[in-house]
Amino acid sequence: MNIHEYQAKQVFAKYGVPTPKGIMVESVEAAVEAAKELGGPVWVVKAQIHAGGRGLGGGVKLAKSIEEVRELSDEILGMTLVTHQTDAAGKLVRKLYIEDGADIKDEFYLSVVLDRKLEMPLIMASTEGGMNIEDVAENTPEKIITIPVDPAIGFQGFHGRELAFGLGITDKNEQKKIISFAQKLFKLYMENDAEMIEINPLVRTGSGDFLALDGKMGFDNSALGRQPEIEAMRDLTEEDADEVEAAKYGLSYVALDGEIGCMVNGAGLAMGTMDTINHMGGTPANFLDVGGSANAETVAKGFEIILRNPNVKAIFVNIFGGIVRCDRIANGIIEATKLTDVNVPVIVRLDGTNAPEASEILKKANISNLIVGDDLADGAAKAVAAAKGN
Amino acid sequence: MSILVNKDTKVIVQGFTGKEGSFHAEQCLAYGTQIVGGVTPNKGGQTHLGKPVFNTVADAVKTTGATVSMIFVPPAFVGDAVMEAAEAGIDLAVIITEGAPVKDMQMAKAHATKHGMKTLGPNCPGIITAEECKIGIMPGMIFKKGNVGLISKSGTLTYEGANQVCKEGFGISTAVGIGGDPIIGLSYLQLLPMFEADPETECIVLIGEIGGDLEIQAAAYIKEHITKPVVAFIAGQTAPKGKTMGHAGAIVSGSAGTAAEKMAALEAAGATVVVSPAEIGQAVTKAMAKK
Secondary structure: OEEOHHHHHHHHHHOOOOOOOEEEEOOHHHHHHHHHHHOOOOEEEEEOOOOOOOOOOOOEEEEOOHHHHHHHHHHHOOOEEOOOOOOOOOEEOOOEEEEEOOOEEEEEEEEEEEEOOOOEEEEEEEOOOOOOHHHHHHHOHHHEEEEEOOOOOOOOHHHHHHHHHHOOOOOHHHHHHHHHHHHHHHHHHHHOOEEEEEEEEEEEEOOOOEEEOOOEEEEOHHHHHHOHHHHOOOOHHHOOHHHHHHHHOOOEEEEOOOOEEEEEOOHHHHHHHHHHHHHOOOOEOEEEEOOOOOOHHHHHHHHHHHHHOOOOOEEEEEEEEOOOOHHHHHHHHHHHHHHOOOOOOEEEEEEEOOHHHHHHHHHHHOOOOEEEOOOHHHHHHHHHHHHOOO | OOOOOOOOOEEEEEOOOOHHHHHHHHHHHHHOOEEEEEEOOOOOOOEEOOEEEEOOHHHHHHHHOOOEEEEOOOHHHHHHHHHHHHHOOOOEEEEOOOOOOHHHHHHHHHHHHHOOOEEEOOOOOEEEEOOOEEEEOOOHHHOOEEEEEEEEOOHHHHHHHHHHHHHOOOOEEEEEEOOOOOOOOOOHHHHHHHHHHOOOOOEEEEEEEOOOOHHHHHHHHHHHHOOOOEEEEEEOOOOOOOOOOOHHHHHHOOOEOEHHHHHHHHHHOOOEEOOOHHHHHHHHHHHHHHO
16 A cells, blocks of 8 residues: 655654655645745645656646745646656646755655565665666666665664765764664654655755655555554545455456456466466456455456446456355356346356356356356457457 | 375464364365364363364474464464464464565564474465375365476466366376465475475476566576476466556566566576466476476
8 A cells, every 4th residue: 555745754754754844735725825834935836646756747846936836736736647657547636745845955765665585674775866766776776775674683773874874974963864864764664564665855955954855655455454544544546446446345456458357266367367368369358356255246246347347348257266166156157147237258167166066057047148168278268259259 | 205295294273263274174184184283372172173272382282293384363463373383393384374464474484484494375375295285275176196296376376287287197296385475485496496306296387476586586496406397387477567566666676577587587497488377287298298
């Protein structure tokens, strides 16, 4: 789960990680009031969406007067922002963050992420702040320093010294400040079950202070149950409505741009099914994992969501029952045809636990546009043919 | 022979009396697995499925001599359960639970390593030595005894792969589901040498997916050390990019993580790489014929 910049900065403030002052608003009038309250003389008007690259897309602008705050807020609020991290349709700006302008001397990059290879958090930092960090990693990898921190020992003095010297910070007072900054950031990373924190840029001001000018945070979904304050920050308008609805029913759904709807159990087999369809000359319309506790209701819901996509010309149900019992899926398919108007051919391949019973159930139901696939290859081939109208 | 578990392996179940734990422990017992007891705090002294229940793993190990624990406790308690097993002297913890917090697994795995305990999973189907010992949630009937070893990140692709291998007239020595979480226990790098050393295994099926670089590490190992034929499939060739991975995390592993890169690395290492899981069975037949 991701949160907005203004929310990340609330978390930062709670831990004493310094940020410029700012106020989140949802209207132009509120933006003007916020600007007056902050006092100026310079403000930054920032679009709040769950994607990076907002500045380049025209979603972050500097204002030098209250009037300019009004004009820029009017311009940015309600615009659809397209950045390298959004899809082509972009994201609608519903919220703004009005922030005090900072006296920027230079810009750094600082993040904490999970290193899957080392199996511990990794602090990454660079003097190349404000740039696209993927480009820095690609072109000048020597300018990125990495410091793994074993959670068993926590953030120690030497981690801080590696960071300060690595960034070329020589002033002793400034060293203390950047070390304290990183230490607090690591603490909040651990205590909030964060998956990643990224500050780009982290700025050094003219007076030698360090400020998080931006803030991006993602969290481990598996840990949200014990992080109620974080979970309360979830903004469902930033997420795909179909994916959110599917998740309520224990389904994992991702829309794609092809023609064959897929309903599969297990993420690996779901991807493998998409790959097989693709290999046979078809195109998958979605990824859908029905999970381990599929029943008639969830299967019916899956059909409903798949069929909302007007591109879908056939549906391939591919189940290898382990925990999921095939007879339950078969009943779900019959239920779905009652609840939803399934107006495309449905190719069903059921194997594993209770597959013979499932086969009997489907035969007895006598549904007209239902085609049985013998195995994965046969089912995928029939689905591809059906989508082409054969 | 086989790897890690066989008909003599003594197994306890953590989360024994819960709904999932009970259901699958019963299935494992029916398969012939030597489940010698289980652990549920405050139910010590009771009998469940005809086996003794203990309050702690330490008690269970002392009384039964179990060396493997199958873990079904709810996600929030998985870290705790793994660390308890490690300190009680368990050799291998098979963690079935899905949705354990990543931070807990970092801590638990580090602690397990410190105590010399191997872990499998979390969020995995478990391990099965065909017709001897099933520790997990896989449908036992599809695994016929034979000479093909299988390692997979995905549960259902494990079943799909094993089913095809058996339909081609071969069978499985041991099949291991390693799980698809960001932090997992035993992986390709530890399991490949076990299969190479196992006289019963003649061919290895490796099933991976997008994300991380475990398959790239596996390819490097196969190139240098594996003499047995390897058949590989990587799921997610058609998956959209960046859907599940945060972008800062993607930098750490560089450009590794795509299906194309993993497939190329495995191909270069001499493995037979199939583009669809539907081709695993045929590829194994060809690989076995060439030997």
